[in-house]
Amino acid sequence: MNFTTSFLRMLGDLAFRNLFSHWRKNLIVGSIMCFGTILVVMGTALLDSIETSMSRSIISSFGGHLQVYAKDARDDLALFGEAMMGASDIGELPRFDKIRNRLEKEPEIKAVVPMGMSRAAMSTGNEMDRLLDALRQHVKTNRPQKVKKQASKIRSVLELLENELERKKLLSAVPEKIANQLSLVRQAQAEGFWEKLIANPEPHITFLESKIAPISPDDRLIYLKYLGTDLNRFAKSFDRFEIVRGDMVPSGERGFLINQKVYDKWLKNKIAREFDEIKNEMEEEEVTIAEDAKLAARVRRMRRLYRVVTYQLDPDDSDALRLKLLNFLAEEQGDINQLFQSFLTINDKNFSARYEFFYKEVAPLIKLYRIAIGEYLTTRTYTKSGYVKSVRTKVYGTFRFKGLEASDIAGQTSLVDLMTFRELYGAISDETRDEVKAIQKEIGIEDVSRSSAEDALFGASTGLEEIVEADDPEVSSDIEIKLSATLRQSNDSIKFTQDDIDQGLALNAAVLLEDPSSLERMLKRVSEIEKEENLGVQAVSWRKASGIVGQFIVLVRVVLYVIISIIFLVALVIINNSMIMATMERVKEIGTIRAIGAQRKFVLLMFLMETMALGLVAGTLGAGIGAGFVKVLGNVGLPATSEQMVFLFSGPRLFPTVELHHLFFASIVILLVSIISTLYPALIATKVEPVVAMQAGE
Amino acid sequence: MTCVVSIESVSKDYPLGKLVVPALKSVDLTIEAGEFTTIAGPSGSGKTTLLNLIGCVDVPTSGSVTVVGQKTEKLNDTELTKLRLHELGFIFQSFNLIPVLTMFQNVEFPLLLQGSLSTKERRSRVEGIVERVGLTEYMKHRPNELSGGQRQRVAIARALVTKPSIVLADEPTANLDSGTGQQIIELMKEINQREQTTFIFSTHDHRVIEQARRQVYLEDGEVSGDRNQNKPEVQ
Numbered sequence: 001m002n003f004t005t006s007f008l009r010m011l012g013d014l015a016f017r018n019l020f021s022h023w024r025k026n027l028i029v030g031s032i033m034c035f036g037t038i039l040v041v042m043g044t045a046l047l048d049s050i051e052t053s054m055s056r057s058i059i060s061s062f063g064g065h066l067q068v069y070a071k072d073a074r075d076d077l078a079l080f081g082e083a084m085m086g087a088s089d090i091g092e093l094p095r096f097d098k099i100r101n102r103l104e105k106e107p108e109i110k111a112v113v114p115m116g117m118s119r120a121a122m123s124t125g126n127e128m129d130r131l132l133d134a135l136r137q138h139v140k141t142n143r144p145q146k147v148k149k150q151a152s153k154i155r156s157v158l159e160l161l162e163n164e165l166e167r168k169k170l171l172s173a174v175p176e177k178i179a180n181q182l183s184l185v186r187q188a189q190a191e192g193f194w195e196k197l198i199a200n201p202e203p204h205i206t207f208l209e210s211k212i213a214p215i216s217p218d219d220r221l222i223y224l225k226y227l228g229t230d231l232n233r234f235a236k237s238f239d240r241f242e243i244v245r246g247d248m249v250p251s252g253e254r255g256f257l258i259n260q261k262v263y264d265k266w267l268k269n270k271i272a273r274e275f276d277e278i279k280n281e282m283e284e285e286e287v288t289i290a291e292d293a294k295l296a297a298r299v300r301r302m303r304r305l306y307r308v309v310t311y312q313l314d315p316d317d318s319d320a321l322r323l324k325l326l327n328f329l330a331e332e333q334g335d336i337n338q339l340f341q342s343f344l345t346i347n348d349k350n351f352s353a354r355y356e357f358f359y360k361e362v363a364p365l366i367k368l369y370r371i372a373i374g375e376y377l378t379t380r381t382y383t384k385s386g387y388v389k390s391v392r393t394k395v396y397g398t399f400r401f402k403g404l405e406a407s408d409i410a411g412q413t414s415l416v417d418l419m420t421f422r423e424l425y426g427a428i429s430d431e432t433r434d435e436v437k438a439i440q441k442e443i444g445i446e447d448v449s450r451s452s453a454e455d456a457l458f459g460a461s462t463g464l465e466e467i468v469e470a471d472d473p474e475v476s477s478d479i480e481i482k483l484s485a486t487l488r489q490s491n492d493s494i495k496f497t498q499d500d501i502d503q504g505l506a507l508n509a510a511v512l513l514e515d516p517s518s519l520e521r522m523l524k525r526v527s528e529i530e531k532e533e534n535l536g537v538q539a540v541s542w543r544k545a546s547g548i549v550g551q552f553i554v555l556v557r558v559v560l561y562v563i564i565s566i567i568f569l570v571a572l573v574i575i576n577n578s579m580i581m582a583t584m585e586r587v588k589e590i591g592t593i594r595a596i597g598a599q600r601k602f603v604l605l606m607f608l609m610e611t612m613a614l615g616l617v618a619g620t621l622g623a624g625i626g627a628g629f630v631k632v633l634g635n636v637g638l639p640a641t642s643e644q645m646v647f648l649f650s651g652p653r654l655f656p657t658v659e660l661h662h663l664f665f666a667s668i669v670i671l672l673v674s675i676i677s678t679l680y681p682a683l684i685a686t687k688v689e690p691v692v693a694m695q696a697g698e
Numbered sequence: 699m700t701c702v703v704s705i706e707s708v709s710k711d712y713p714l715g716k717l718v719v720p721a722l723k724s725v726d727l728t729i730e731a732g733e734f735t736t737i738a739g740p741s742g743s744g745k746t747t748l749l750n751l752i753g754c755v756d757v758p759t760s761g762s763v764t765v766v767g768q769k770t771e772k773l774n775d776t777e778l779t780k781l782r783l784h785e786l787g788f789i790f791q792s793f794n795l796i797p798v799l800t801m802f803q804n805v806e807f808p809l810l811l812q813g814s815l816s817t818k819e820r821r822s823r824v825e826g827i828v829e830r831v832g833l834t835e836y837m838k839h840r841p842n843e844l845s846g847g848q849r850q851r852v853a854i855a856r857a858l859v860t861k862p863s864i865v866l867a868d869e870p871t872a873n874l875d876s877g878t879g880q881q882i883i884e885l886m887k888e889i890n891q892r893e894q895t896t897f898i899f900s901t902h903d904h905r906v907i908e909q910a911r912r913q914v915y916l917e918d919g920e921v922s923g924d925r926n927q928n929k930p931e932v933q
Contacts, residue, residue, distance in 0.1 A: 006817055593796070
């Protein structure tokens with residue numbers, strides 16, 4: 001052994017000395033190797049950290065550790081959307097409680113949360129609808145002062161509508177249609193209409209609701225993703241969940257919890273949203289309106305939106321705001337529209353003052369969000385059997401996932417109670433069926449087929465505004481109103497029990513484990529249970545269940561490995577070339593060594609040792625620098641610059657950690673690169689004949 | 699006396715383009731243990747070729763070369779290398795020291811290749827031989843820190859450190875001034891006499907030739923004269 005150590009020491013000595021004697025070349029090669037190692041260490045450490053944090057995001061927002069869903073599902077479960085964005089058919093779990101009871105027997109399983117995800121068109125009614133709703137309320141509660149005020153508000157909106165229709169008429173391809181609408185609007189503005197309305201409100205309000213409201217703008221549908229779940233269990237199981245505004249839906253009641261991100265992004269007043277986003281861009285990205293063309297375009301767009309604010313103002317508020325704006329803008333004259341437009345003419349200098357003014361003076365006068373907490377939301381969806389279903393559900397509040405506030409991925413899905421979900425999904429509860437029967441009895445229809453019952457119940461005429469619109473003489477409006485009233489009531493006041501939630505349908509279920517590291521084992525365990533007891537479920541890990549988001553990290557990993565491969569391929573070629581040159585330069589030395597009595601394999605070893613020594617130095621240095629960088633990042637945190645990154649980082653900053661296996665992996669890679677790149681030159685070196693040592697000349 | 703080198707009707711041809719150049723033409727030669735022999739002749743006479751064949755770094759085109767009882771044409775590369783390592787020592791015209799190693803390491807190198815001595819044995823062996831060539835104080839120097847004569851002494855030490863049967867020297871004084879060359883020859887002679895190591899060296903320097911006890915003359919690839927001071931001259 002003594003010999004071997006001396007021998008290796010001599011070889012090492014030879015290698016190191018040779019490195020120094022060709023230091024220029026080796027500096028370049030070493031730098032490439034060093035850079036490659038830094039990249040390997042940092043890349044793998046960062047990716048692993050991102051993967052860990054992303055798994056936290058997924059597990060703690062909607063995913064849970066495992067997801068179970070129907071065994072006979074046609075498509076794969078994709079919680080965060082899939083590449084094709086199509087609606088996928090993941091089958092259904094008809095009796096959630098059976099699955100839950102069985103799975104929760106396993107000691108490692110902490111909780112099983114029922115779920116069902118779907119998309120729906122949501123509407124809040126339009127501006128006119130809301131104004132009319134309030135008017136009706138004031139009429140009902142008999143408050144003439146308020147009725148008057150509301151009436152004048154509506155009239156000012158009508159005026160704007162008339163102006164717009166006149167303009168539209170000139171441009172429209174179907175001017176007759178517009179003319180027809182225009183005459184309706186003028187009818188509502190005619191002398192005496194409002195006096196008649198106050199005297200006899202019902203038919204006049206109905207007229208406005210049925211004829212005018214559909215013409216008035218801003219009746220956009222918003223398509224939203226929602227997750228039906230056992231809300232209490234959801235809140236308990238997903239510890240990042242927290243209510244931002246309003247309250248949690250009370251146990252046993254139906255209700256909507258809107259994702260705060262959706263609330264701010266889609267439901268906030270457009271001007272307010274633009275203000276928020278411009279502020280955000282100016283602060284986060286440090287751009288100025290003067291320099292950034294995109295931001296400037298945004299400002300111009302906002303200016304054109306002035307009506308989403310001025311429309312909403314009632315005359316008194318409008319006058320008050322006009323005076324404030326005159327003062328604020330130091331103008332002499334101008335109506336509210338002109339003034340507000342010039343208020344919205346924003347530049348870098350006046351932005352912060354106007355932002356402040358907007359939230360202080362304007363925001364309290366308008367409806368800042370299209371749906372206020374406590375209002376009802378009409379969700380329309382295609383049920384499984386293909387008919388349109390419409391349900392009004394109270395919005396109890398908004399929620400977010402702590403740390404993931406900025407993420408769109410965690411912020412795209414709202415929550416609804418499971419009972420409402422089932423109704424929208426098209427599963428008829430026993431209760432609803434009983435009610436349908438009762439109604440049928442009451443109105444004298446003895447024998448109604450299931451499909452006609454569905455038509456009657458869930459057809460196009462469930463929303464109140466649509467009922468008024470309906471003018472089909474075949475259908476008695478009396479029945480419809482009754483049906484709809486019953487439905488609204490069933491949404492509102494009929495409570496349900498935990499058993500109702502459990503003993504029914506879910507599409508999938510999140511499984512939370514006591515110990516996350518038992519994931520693989522529990523995945524196997526669930527399939528074992530399935531095999532033995534035939535529950536009709538399959539289990540997937542959070543990664544698979546998350547759809548494209550979970551795959552994203554795999555993609556990034558592939559990209560990183562490709563980059564690393566390219567760098568090392570370049571290193572390989574450079575090292576290979578320079579080693580061939582070194583061989584050529586040292587032919588005489590190699591010949592001498594061979595003549596003295598060194599075998600070919602000694603020469604091979606000598607060359608390998610040389611690059612391995614280089615690899616060792618460069619690799620150690622690179623690993624050190626890489627680990628150092630990661631350590632620094634781990635202390636400072638890597639900021640998430642986009643909302644996607646917030647989700648990946650599971651918060652606004654990523655604190656990556658480097659582990660021993662990252663360094664180990666890097667050293668293996670660098671060692672392999674060293675060996676492979678030297679094989680060919682070393683082989684050439686072994687072919688050098690000892691006779692060259694004898695050739696004269698220095 | 700035992701015969702350490704035996705060359706029987708050896709020819710060696712080198713291809714030169716389409717031509718074949720004969721470097722040696724049917725040479726017969728035997729060298730006995732303890733000789734101090736020079737192979738002399740003008741350049742191109744085949745001195746180096748003959749030395750290469752004896753040194754087992756080349757094999758003949760025809761004929762047979764026996765070195766320390768082994769027929770070299772029957773050995774493969776590994777066995778030839780082994781033979782060189784254990785039985786032969788080389789002294790080169792341009793010293794051929796390994797530039798990145800110290801003088802001590804250069805001398806120690808063949809011992810490490812042999813791998814049969816302990817560190818302590820190696821150290822004392824190297825120190826002994828270095829002392830013999832008179833360079834004890836330069837142990838830690840690199841070759842480029844030594845003069846030409848010193849370098850050749852190191853080369854001699856390296857050639858002798860394994861106690862080889864034969865030491866081959868190809869024009870050992872060609873790159874040295876005459877005074878230094880003389881000292882090197884003196885050193886080789888002294889070692890030859892004391893250790894009975896066989897020395898075979900090529901040269902075309904007349905002063906050097908005269909100092910050898912046996913002079914083998916080569917001309918156009920043939921032995922043209924062999925003057926052995928121990929034996930009557932054969933022409």
